[in-house]
Amino acid sequence: MASLYPYLILIGVSIILATGWLLGQARRRARITNELVSLNERLGFDLPDLLRHCWEPLEKAGFKGISWQLDWFGSSLSKTEGSQGDVSIHRKLEVDDITLSVNLYDGKRRFEQRYFSTVLSESFFLLLYTDMWVKLGTVQGAFAQTAKLNVFLQHDMKNIVQLISLVSEQLENTPAGKEEKLLNSLRTVMPTLHERSERFLSTLSNNAPTENRESMDIGEALRKTADIHNLKIEIHGGGQVLINEQSLNSICDNLFGNYVDQNRRNPEVGLKIVISITDSDSDLEISIKDHNGKPCLWPERLFEPFWSEKGDGLGIGLYHARQLVHGAGGTLQAITPENDPLIFVVSLPKSV
Amino acid sequence: MNEETSDSSLEIDSHPDGPIEHAKILLVEDDPALRLVLKNVLEMNDYTILEADSKASAEIVLKEDPNIAALVLDLGLPPSPHTTTEGLAVIKMAVAQLHRAKIVVLTGQDEESSALAAIKEGAFDFLSKPSRSSEILNAVQRAVLFYRKERTLEDEQGLTRLQINAKVSDGLKAVREEAEEKLVRHVLKDTQFNVYQSAARLGLKRESIYYFLKKFGIKRDDG
Helix, strand or coil: CHHHHHHHHHHHHHHHHHHHHHHHHHHHHHHHHHHHHHHHHHCCCCHHHHHHHCHHHHHHCCCCEEEEEEEECCEEEEEEEECCCCEEEEEEEEECCEEEEEEEEECCCCHHHHHHHHHHHHHHHHHHHHHHHHHHHHHHHHHHHHHHHHHHHHHHHHHHHHHHHHHHHHHHCCCCCCHHHHHHHHHHHHHHHHHHHHHHHHHHCCCCCCCCEEEEEHHHHHHHHHHHCCCCEEEECCCEEEEEHHHHHHHHHHHHHHHHHHHHHCCCCCCCEEEEEEEECCEEEEEEEECCCCECCCHHHCCCCCCCCCCCCCCCHHHHHHHHHHHCCCEEEEECCCCCECEEEEEEEECC | CCEECCCCCCCCCCCCCCCHHHCEEEEECCCHHHHHHHHHHHHCCCCEEEEECCHHHHHHHHHHCCCEEEEEECCCCCCCCCCCHHHHHHHHHHHHCCCCCEEEEEECCCHHHHHHHHHHHCCCEEEECCCCHHHHHHHHHHHHHHHHHHHHHHHHHCCCCCCCCCCHHHHHHHHHHHHHHHHHHHHHHHCCCCHHHHHHHHCCCHHHHHHHHHHHCCCHHHC
């Protein structure tokens, strides 16, 4: 038995050395894969740029050469780097208006080297394929969002133009004795038109106005917006916040918009909106809850732009409100208990 | 919604609904400012205006007042004001409930497809926003005139206008059945669901009316 010890030790040492060598090789390939991933990220997931810059890490990994032809939305690009090796790994990737044909050249590899090489080349192809989808998703998303925004803006704009056109015609051709009636209607119409136009402009602009901040009564702003939407609210507490007036109105409008939609969909349920305003150090914390509301089914989607629960809204109301609150130096969060209605919590800087 | 009577001093003729200038118009528009301006335009031309801001409120007003001559309807109504769904649902509802009011669509939605859908459902006229007040008034005047003349034909000659969307490929049977159903519903509505009177008006036996009630699933609350 003792005579076997030297052999057993030899076998053990060989296993340790082989494992160490394999680990070293694997680590080297992993480093190169990471290098490719970081390069892709640095280049903004841009496929043509990645193809132009990928040869350096691939060469480090021991590949002999690469040649690719890319049809990028109708434009053709191609490049060959390195030399043609013994083995060619070919892939043709197609996604809508993007087609890529790529040949990765490798030397003759055996055993574990072949597997290391395959893992790296497949990771590289996956990166290329992902970039194609990222580009396509961005393009399609942008088109869909623009189309949706256009529909909304057109609808609002047509109403505004229709209103202005009718008012102008009425002013031109007021029948005798009806002047007083027209004046009274203008007193009601013009503030609403002003409010509509401002909302229209704020939909177009994604920037939170940071200028002209002033001390605003938060309770009054909430009441004013609730009145416009014909919502009954109960407010506990109060205080002054430092914010641009237009921003504050738009925040209230977008937060209440959610409740207005709910009320129109299920008028029989009725709303019970309770707002609590509390003081905390340098901020005022405003929590809004509809006690008759249902639990939120899509907590992760609430602030996602261009997403609406029923698919019929523009889906930027809450996103816009959050941008405006952040622009004012505050925070907007939604607490979404599993079995209880959601609570909006807005924190805004106090006016000293 | 509130009803406001015009302050016009025009003389009312012998027709139960008054002269054209006093016809009742239901304004279905969700934008309160635009609704108010449209109301003023129509009131200044001596129409009596009723208002609704959604399908639900339009349905209530139509049920409460069967003498509405025309609807001026915005297709984009809440809860989806940026699509034509709710507006088209108002037309379907008015047609299904056999309201005689003529529907003038005034909308900012995509003109081509909305006009086609609205007319298919039974709209009388289609105007796209922005329209001049003279165009709106002309359309309303035509709608009221048609409403009045149809009422006269009905009162004096017993003629009832039925609107049927006939697909030629479906053949005569489908058209006949739709016409039968509409006519039976119409007469039942006019007689407040009196089977005896309906049978007499249609020149049928009472058993035949019961047969149609069963065949078309007509119930007293249908409209």
